[in-house]
Amino acid sequence: MSGVQDAGAALDFVEKLSKFLEKIQNYKPEVKSLRINYLNKTTELKLLINAPQGIKRHLRDIEIPAYPGYSIKEIFDGNTFNRINVNWKLKGHNWLADANELGASDRYFVILEGSITETSLEQLVKLYCPDDPKRTNELDLYWIDSAIKDMAILEKIYDELTIDKVTTCVNVGLERQFASSIPKEIKQWFRARAQADVYLASKDRQKAFKSFYNLRLAQRRMGKLSPADVHNLAKKTLSPETFMYYISVDKPFRISHLNPLENRQWIPEKIGVTVETDLNYRCPVAQGDLVYKKIEFASKLEEEVRKLPGLPEKMRSRK
Numbered sequence: 001m002s003g004v005q006d007a008g009a010a011l012d013f014v015e016k017l018s019k020f021l022e023k024i025q026n027y028k029p030e031v032k033s034l035r036i037n038y039l040n041k042t043t044e045l046k047l048l049i050n051a052p053q054g055i056k057r058h059l060r061d062i063e064i065p066a067y068p069g070y071s072i073k074e075i076f077d078g079n080t081f082n083r084i085n086v087n088w089k090l091k092g093h094n095w096l097a098d099a100n101e102l103g104a105s106d107r108y109f110v111i112l113e114g115s116i117t118e119t120s121l122e123q124l125v126k127l128y129c130p131d132d133p134k135r136t137n138e139l140d141l142y143w144i145d146s147a148i149k150d151m152a153i154l155e156k157i158y159d160e161l162t163i164d165k166v167t168t169c170v171n172v173g174l175e176r177q178f179a180s181s182i183p184k185e186i187k188q189w190f191r192a193r194a195q196a197d198v199y200l201a202s203k204d205r206q207k208a209f210k211s212f213y214n215l216r217l218a219q220r221r222m223g224k225l226s227p228a229d230v231h232n233l234a235k236k237t238l239s240p241e242t243f244m245y246y247i248s249v250d251k252p253f254r255i256s257h258l259n260p261l262e263n264r265q266w267i268p269e270k271i272g273v274t275v276e277t278d279l280n281y282r283c284p285v286a287q288g289d290l291v292y293k294k295i296e297f298a299s300k301l302e303e304e305v306r307k308l309p310g311l312p313e314k315m316r317s318r319k
């Protein structure tokens with residue numbers, strides 16, 4: 001128990017486990033494994049408890065503390081590993097089961113389900129990703145670093161520790177590629193439209209009139225091109241089917257999904273890329289780059305712009 005008690009000063013969820021184990025010390029509990037789902041904030045704790053026939057006859061009921069948010073999922077015979085059907089009853093702050101229902105074995109695997117707080121996850125896992133990438137001519141590289149903290153403490157407590165789906169969101173910058181790939185006439189129209197909206201809301205009639213004049217002028221330069229088609233172009237190029245080709249991540253990380261971010265400007269500024277990995281004693285640290293192929297993506301944007309219906313020929317042929 002000393003290892004658990006020492007750990008309690010460092011990790012609050014370990015301290016709670018220490019109190020839990022103290023309450024069932026009659027069964028000489030052994031913590032076999034802890035599995036945590038980082039994304040869902042759920043836990044699965046496997047204990048091996050010892051209940052010799054003498055204890056069963058003396059206690060009659062097997063008693064396990066019932067902590068808020070935790071429940072008994074399953075119990076197995078510690079010798080045969082067969083699942084045992086036990087009728088657990090909640091009484092006060094404890095789960096009770098008739099010792100006779102446990103059969104002749106004196107060792108049992110008990111699986112508990114519960115939850116873990118955001119604060120505890122922060123104490124348990126280090127997770128880092130920079131806002132600004134390392135830039136090369138062709139690529140943007142976002143360094144991701146995650147690791148289990150306090151390994152020396154945790155190894156004293158758990159025979160096995162697994163943290164699934166350690167997740168972070170990398171905000172990949174897009175504004176430069178959109179700005180360089182969209183013809184200036186299109187950008188002028190969107191700026192003129194934004195300015196017209198501002199002056200219309202301000203009720204400044206002189207500025208509103210001038211802004212609408214600039215908007216009509218910008219519309220003539222765009223020809224028959226519809227602004228809605230430009231919005232749809234951005235939506236299409238940032239869809240998972242298209243954009244996933246331009247990003248990759250080093251193992252042991254994997255890309256889970258994309259999170260389109262709301263942008264106040266018509267040019268998309270960023271897209272969120274959710275990246276996850278699994279950590280355990282064999283792989284307590286995960287490090288690597290998320291790679292964004294920005295030049296290839298900009299070329300794809302230029303190609304799609306040239307396909308826009310109604311785009312003036314001078315813009316279509318422009319390099």
